[in-house]
Structures are given as C-alpha cells and as structure tokens.
Amino acid sequence: MIQVNLSNIRPFIGLPYEAALAPRLHIAHKHLQQGDGVGSDFTGWVHLPEQYDREEFARIKAAARRIQSDSQALVVIGIGGSYLGARGAIECLCSANYNLKKKNTPNIYFVGNGLSSDQLSEVMELLEGVDFSVNVISKSGTTTEPAVAFRFFRRMLEDKYGVKGAARRIYATTDRARGALKSLADSAGYETFVVPDDVGGRYSVLTAVGLLPIAVAGVDIDALMAGAADMMTVCAADDMASNPAWQYAGARYELYRGGRKIEILASYEPNFRFMAEWWKQLYGESEGKENKGLFPASVEFTADLHSMGQYIQQGERHLLETVVRFGASAHENPVPYDTANGDGLNFLAGKPMDFIRQQAMDGTLLAHVEGGVPNIILQAGQINPFTLGELIYFFEYACGLSGYLLDVNPFDQPGVEAYKKNMFALLGKPGYEDLRAQLERKLGR
Ligand code: PA5
Secondary structure: OOEEEOOOOHHHOOOOOHHHHHHHHHHHHHHHHHOOOOOHHHOOOOOOOOOOOHHHHHHHHHHHHHHHHHOOEEEEEOOHHHOHHHHHHHHHHHOOOHHHOOOOOOEEEEEOOOOOHHHHHHHHHHOOOOOEEEEEEEOOOOOHHHHHHHHHHHHHHHHHHHHHHHHOOEEEEEOOOOOHHHHHHHHHOOEEEEOOOOOOHHHOOOOHHHHHHHHHOOOOHHHHHHHHHHHHHHHOOOOOOOOHHHHHHHHHHHHHHOOOOEEEEEEOOHHHHHHHHHHHHHHHHHHOOOOOOOEEEEEEOOHHHHOOHHHHHHOOOOEEEEEEEOOOOOOOOEOOOOOOOOOOOHHHOOOEHHHHHHHHHHHHHHHHHHOOOOEEEEEOOOOOHHHHHHHHHHHHHHHHHHHHHOOOOOOOOHHHHHHHHHHHHHHOOOOOHHHHHHHHHHOOO
16 A cells, blocks of 8 residues: 655645645546546556456466576667666566576566667677577557667577577567557567557556566566556545545645646665656656646665755755655664774664664655655555555556646657657658758758
C-alpha cells in the first residue's frame, strides 16, 4: 500500500483545497476509468494489470528462461518509454550494480537510448567472446536511435551465429501489425511481442516492453503485476479519502497553482535513480505542453544533499519536493564500535544504518519545510517486485489525473517531433530537402 502524507504541504496552502478539487478529480477519474477523455485511445494501461494477454505473458517468461539458458548477456535496444521502465525496475529490484554482481542471470546492457559512438563501441567490446541475445523494443518501429543501434547488434549476431542462429536470438517488441520493425521481424522470423495499440510508450513498462528484460534479470514478474493489480483496485476508488493517486495529483496540482513550478522527486535509495528517470519522462511528457506543467526533476539523497541541498534549502522558492520512502532494509548493518574513537562516531556504534538514515530523512524534511519547500511523502513498502508494481501503477494513475487537471492530453507528445524533423533534414533524409536548406542557412553552413 502507498500512503500519501500531506501534512508538510499544509503551511504552504492557504485554504483546504480538497473539497473544491474533488469534483474535477472525479471527472478526470471517470475519464480514465471509462476511457472517454482526451487521448482516450491510449488508456489501455488503466485496466492492464488485470486485462493483459496471459498467453503472451507465458511466452515472455519462456523467452526469459531461454535467454537465461543460452546467453551470458542481453542487449536491450530502446529509448524513452521503450527503455526507462525496464532499466528503472531492474536497477531498483536487482541493483544499479546488477551487471557486476555474482548471479546466474545474464548481464543486461541498454543501448539505442542515445547516439553516443563511444557507448556503442564499449558495449560491442564487452560482448566480445560472450554469448548474447538482443531484445529490440520500439512501438513505432521507426525511432532512429534504436533502429541505428539494432543494425550494429544484428550484424554482430549474424557474424557470430549466422543469419538463422541470429534470428533465434533476436526478440522484437513492437506494434502488433505496423512499422518497419514488425515487417523486419516477420520476414526474418524473430519472436515478437506486442506493445498494445492503446498503451503509449511511457505507460508501457508493464507490457512486454518492460516485462521481458525485467524477467531476464530474474525478477518475479507475477509479483510485479500483482502489485500493480492491487494498486489498480485502490485507485479505482472514486473519492479523495481512499484514493492515494487523487491525494498526490490533487496536492501537486494545488501547489503548482500556487507557484511551485518544479517538482523534485527524492529518494534515499541509490537504486531508485532510474525509476526517477522513468517518472521524469512519465510526468514531463504527459504534462509539459501548451506552456503548462510542473518541471520534473530528481535527486538522490543523501548524496545530493551535498550538492543540490544548498539550492533546495535556500534557492528560489518555486520547488516542491516529493519523497519516496521505502520500508526497512533487509540488511541491519550496525555501525562498528571503535576503541580509539578517532572519528568521534562511537555515539553511533551499534545503531543500524536504517536508523541513521531515518534520522537523516526526518532532519532533512524539517529543514526543507522550514526553508520553504512543501514536502509530500509517499510511503511505500519494502523494496520488492510487489511494492514496485504498486508504485508504477500509482504514478501512472496520478499522472493521467494530473494531465486532465491541467486540461492537457496526458497521452500525446507532439513536441518530441520538432528535433526529429530537424535531425532528419540535417542528415539528408529524402523528403526533407527544403527544411535542410533552411536549417543549413540558419547554421551558417
Ligand atoms: O512515451 C513515448 O511515447 C516515447 O518516449 C517513446 O516511448 C519513445 O520515443 C520511443 O518510441 P518507440 O517505442 O516508438 O521507438
């Protein structure tokens, strides 16, 4: 269960807002539940934890077992919504150091999420002498970054295993029927998994997009889905008192209206870093349009208290802070006693690391609120697949509500096209000749 603690936003909000906002949340909620709001073609994720394709789910698990048995590494090719969820979940549940750990599951390398030649070479070098498979993920099947990366890794596989052998090691997650990747996969005989038509990229982590790589890392994806299904039931409640997504969406919207334009997502777990990246895409792409939307940022505490902490405490007061707190760690790690006590730390001897962190969390909370930063606490359970499933669904649902509160379409991303058009023109893609001439002039070349 996720509990939303709003006691530390009260000093920043003049009047109780819940009653006034509830009718608008009710409308937003109905649109999500009934799939009849703006962008409703992309609300398939709302009931997904219950209404997913069981046959495909079994194939995902079978493919994961096959990859685990025949590969020492899996290369996951994808960007944005076809990348961040899987990486976030794997790092959160298996560690950011997953690839360095002793384990009986393959290393996982994420590529195609940028255009760095150095990164590409590095992963290709790491794969020398290693049995590997590829999961190429692209809903549209036409995104440049993953498509370019796929050329390299498909070639590597074909050189190593032959065309037929490579085909048995390539898993394509893409549209059911359309797109270049789907055609390529069908003609080459790759096993394919579907990104459902009604689920957009950034809401797709609980489809094959996220589930296959997450399962390859050895995560219990049944538990992940069970957590999401549980939260789906909780978020179906049509009232503020029992729906945590209403509470979170309502609070951040009210703070935004009061001038808090930046939301910092903080966590005291370094392994949460890529879940925060996933959250940034989810909220940034869903809300940031029509000159509206909170700017989503993230910090990792306590590390960033020694870097961003100064700004948060005393910089411009346009921030709100949302802290994800997890239940107790399974590792106690009491601080060792030291007879010499040269560092003066014996007052901590015997105290578990979690206890010390708890005091840091509480101390930071009080300092930031006193410094003028409203603070929302999201209390989650212990880090495990079930809790993460709950959290993923909770954030998705609150994000859908938030978009509707802002009166924008939370499921499109028209702004992403601008850079693509310019890049294609500058790269000389056929059909972009006029734009290319204009851009070359602007660049003075
Ligand atoms: O949320 C989105 O729709 C985007 O971030 C996409 O996931 C991203 O652009 C990748 O698109 P595709 O899966 O079509 O390659």
